[in-house]
Amino acid sequence: MKNLSLLPLSLILTLGCSDENVTPRLPANLPDVSTAVFSNPTNITNLYYGPGVGEVYIYEGSEVGEEAEEEIRIERFTDTKLVMGVTCVIHKDLVFLEDILIEDTEDWLAQDDAGNLWYFGEFVKNYTDEGDFDNNEGSWEAGVDKALPGYWMIANPVIGDDYMQEYLKGEAEDYAEIVGFETVVIGMGTFTDCLVTRDINPFEEDVEELKYYAPGIGFIKEALFEDGELVETLELIEIQ
Numbered sequence: 001m002k003n004l005s006l007l008p009l010s011l012i013l014t015l016g017c018s019d020e021n022v023t024p025r026l027p028a029n030l031p032d033v034s035t036a037v038f039s040n041p042t043n044i045t046n047l048y049y050g051p052g053v054g055e056v057y058i059y060e061g062s063e064v065g066e067e068a069e070e071e072i073r074i075e076r077f078t079d080t081k082l083v084m085g086v087t088c089v090i091h092k093d094l095v096f097l098e099d100i101l102i103e104d105t106e107d108w109l110a111q112d113d114a115g116n117l118w119y120f121g122e123f124v125k126n127y128t129d130e131g132d133f134d135n136n137e138g139s140w141e142a143g144v145d146k147a148l149p150g151y152w153m154i155a156n157p158v159i160g161d162d163y164m165q166e167y168l169k170g171e172a173e174d175y176a177e178i179v180g181f182e183t184v185v186i187g188m189g190t191f192t193d194c195l196v197t198r199d200i201n202p203f204e205e206d207v208e209e210l211k212y213y214a215p216g217i218g219f220i221k222e223a224l225f226e227d228g229e230l231v232e233t234l235e236l237i238e239i240q
Contacts, residue, residue: 011182028149029175030164033118033142033149038086041110044076045119048153048195049109050218051076051239057218061234071096072234074219075202083120105138107152115155119165121147140168147172148233153213154178157195165199174201176211185228186221186235194220 007164051057053076061070077090077099088108104127108120114206121141142149147168154163162177179197191214212221217236224232 008163022187024123027164027167027175028217029116029162030148030167031116031151033084036112036114036116036118036126037047039113040111041087041112042089042112044089044109044117046111046115046153046155048213048218049117050216053078056240057236058238058240059234060237061222063232064230066109069098070234071099081106081108083110083141084149086118088120097129100127100129101192102104102127102129104129108141109152117152117154118149119152119168120149140166140172148166159195171214176200179210182212184214187237188220190222191215191217 022193025149028118050072055076057074059072059074060068061072062068072203073094073096077092079090080087080180081090082088090112091107091109093103093107094101095105104125105122107122109117111117121144122139123141124136124138124145126137128134136230140147145168147166147227148165150164154161159178159180162175164173164175166172176197176199178195179198182194182196183190183192184194185191191212193215195215197211197213199211201207206227208225209220210223211219214220217239220236221231222234223230
């Protein structure tokens, strides 16, 4: 596949604006997709990404002190989606609450030639606790309504690095910070040199997540804090 040339970032931002001379102010830690080269974007080799093709990751989540009631199944599809001229892998995320599907999400990911894994958007189907379709809240697509991609995972993480994961002003502005490398013990075993990120949604000021990524596997654990108190955990329990 030949290299893809993206529209300059400033042009993307002014498309559709009523005043073409006004460019919205962007966060300093939003990566500039116009400088990225995507020669083979579906070949994901980032050390901290999983699952691989043909694998299904299964997670269990619970409130602290309670039995697990949430199951998440993640799968990487061979199907692709074209977003902003870049061919993206479809990363499927299914959430079950007491065996009832409550969320069905497609994330669109692509890796640039430097090894950064980009997040180009998602399509979300939310369901009620009874399993009936509810809405598509949380969906966004880079290049639509001035939304822009961010990093799903950077190529060479260093403690102190921070980056935006998505950008749709006022709706999707999540960002992450690299906070450490640790040994992590879960039911599946002990994993060394795990990358730890602190994920923040600026619209939920009292909430933060610590996420743990094992080299060669990807996401293995999450700890959710509210007002500094651990309230929920999620762990990888099986790879099919």
